[in-house]
Amino acid sequence: MTMLVYAIDVGTTNLKVVLYDERLAVLASASGPVSYERSGDHVEFDPGALFQTILALVADCARRAAATTREHDAVLAFTGQAESLVLVDASGRPVRPALSWLDSRAGVEAELMAASFSADTAFEISGQPFASAAWPASKLSWLRAHEPETMARTHEVLMVKDYLIRRFTGHSVGEVSTRGFTYLWDVRRSQYWGEMLEFCGLTSDQLPEVAAAGSDVGPVLADVVAQLPEAVGYQVNVGALDHFCAMAGTGSYQAGTISESAGTVLSLSMLASDWRFDPSQRISFHTGLHPDDIVLFNGADSGGVVLEWFRREGLQNLSHAELERELTSRSAMGAPIFLPYLTGLNPPDYLPDARGAFVGISLGHDRFDLAYAVEEGLAHLLKRNIDSFSGARAQQIVSTGGGTASTFRNQLKADVCEVDVVVPNEREATCRGAAVLALVAAGELASIHDAAELNRPLNARYEPSRGRLRTELIDRAERYALFEDSLQRLYAT
Structure with a gap:
């Protein structure tokens, strides 16, 4: 009897389900959009609709698969976003629409939390360098102040992946790699943060039990x-945070390798080696795929969204292919x-007054000079984050996401960061x-590293141009120094 894994990615924009066999061969995939209700800074969604969409996507994958699924054991392995918040009553029904992590209504509450707790102490406990309206803790404080009747009806406080696991198994189970994105969790002690629960008006029995990443948590309800789709049986695996699953999926879950997601936002993860808490290093830290692992994480809103802004506003929606051809000659x-810094705060600096800026622009520059500067500025932001991650030089960057379709951008990142991409x-x-974690839990793989030999994806490698263009390397260093100097002069306090 063979095993099938339905890997379920609960993304912000789309839900995705990919069906794998026990050799990590893709049998089928399906996706569907996530719908939101938006009003000002409120961004809400129907969590029950997510559950129904997942059922439909799993069924779609089974129909598309070449082989029948009825003779196999099946696992539903979850990954995806972390912070989105679902409140349920004692029967597990949502008491109000879910609050997306994109919802920013709790800005004042985040400021109150920051004023109520020592910044260094809160960082050391939560793993987060600062309080944010994105965190469930901030939103719960807002609900306590503005919707006390909602909180009175709330039996459990769940994140979106917790809620879906509850719908499939009947048990409320959280997963440890996502807990650090709640601002309710003591990362180093692996327990809920009592003082913050009290601040938010919660008790620990309103929160789910927490399982290790990649744990099987039981069968699916009858x-x-x-x-x-018909199968011998169904189990549920809690998986892990989407960024950390991507590390397992690309073989980049190892010290010295930076895992970059080059999408709408710029995010970086790295398994830490001999990590010790240092309050001066304002880098988010989280429990990784093994209980004693610490994974460093930075997420900068100013990622691909900035390039798309300039392509739309400065280049009149010039195609990516045309832009690529033009920039290659520059x-x-x-x-x-x-x-x-069009979105404001970006790690590793967290400068609250920072904004986007062109520096050194003249009448001699054209729109493609500005486009080049935008691409290079994002590479500079990447380098700044990588340099902050560790005193040890990164051995390589493993990059995934829509931005990797640009060979120009991939090479530029290698040149600016002086490391292979x-x-x-x-x-x-x-x-x-997520499928790798499920196969490890089932005993099909001894460790996540064994997955490298199973249907391994081909890699394209971009090496720094230092050996071919030495003068260009000197220019890169000088231009990065200009980037740092401009940032400090304009925005540093």
Whole structure:
């Protein structure tokens, strides 16, 4: 009897399900959009609709698979976003629409939390350098102040993946790699943060039990199995945070390798080696795929969204292919410096007054000089984050996401960061990683590293141009110094 894994990625924009066999071969995939209700800074969604969409996508995968699923054991392995918040009553029904992590209504509450707790102490406990309106703790404080009747009806406080696991198994189970994104969790002690629970008006019994990443948590409820494709049986695996699953899926879950997600936002993860808490290093830290692992994480909102803004507003929606051809013929010589802070705060600096800026622009520059500066500015932001991660030089960057379609951008990142950039030919690295964790839990794999030999995706490697263009390397260093100097002069306190 063979095993099948339905890897379920609960993304912000789309839900994805990829069906794998026990050799990590993709049998089928399906996806569907996530719908939101938006009003000002409120961003809400129907969590029950997510559950129904997942059932439909699993069924779609089974139909598309070449082989029948009825003779196999099946596992539903979850990954995806972390912070989105679902409140349920004693029967597990949501008491109000879920609050997306994109919802920013709790800005004042985040400021109150920051004023109520020592910044260094809160960082050491929560793993987060600062309080944010994105965290469930902030939103719960807002609900306590503005919707006390909602909190009175709330039996359990769940994150979106917790809620879906509850719908499939009947048990409320959280997963440890996502807990650090709640601002309710003591990362180093692996327990809920009592003082913050009290601040938010919660008790620990309102929160789910927490399982290790990649844990099997039990069978699917009989009434839900009746809605799924026929199989010998169904188990649920809690998986892990999407960024960490991508590391497992691309073989980048190792010290010295930076895992970069080059999408709408820029995010970086790295397994730490001999990590010790240092309050001066304002880098988010989290429990990784093994209980004693610490994974460093930074997420900068100013990622691909900045390039898309300039392509739309400055280039009249010029195609990516045309932009690629034009930029390939350009040089850094003479282009302006660009600070990609259009969304404000970006790690590793967290400068509250920072904004986007072109520095050194003149009448001689054209729109492609500005486009070059935007691309280079994002590479500078990447380098700044990588340099902050560790005193040890990164051995390589493993890059996934939509931005990796640009060979120009991949090479530029290698040149600016002075390190190889590896781009796996794997469209669903996150789902592959969730499947890897499920196969390890089932005993099909001895460790996540064994997955490298199973249907391994091909890699494209971009090496720094230092050996071929020595003068260009000197220019890169000088231009990065200009980037740092401009950032400090304009925004540092």
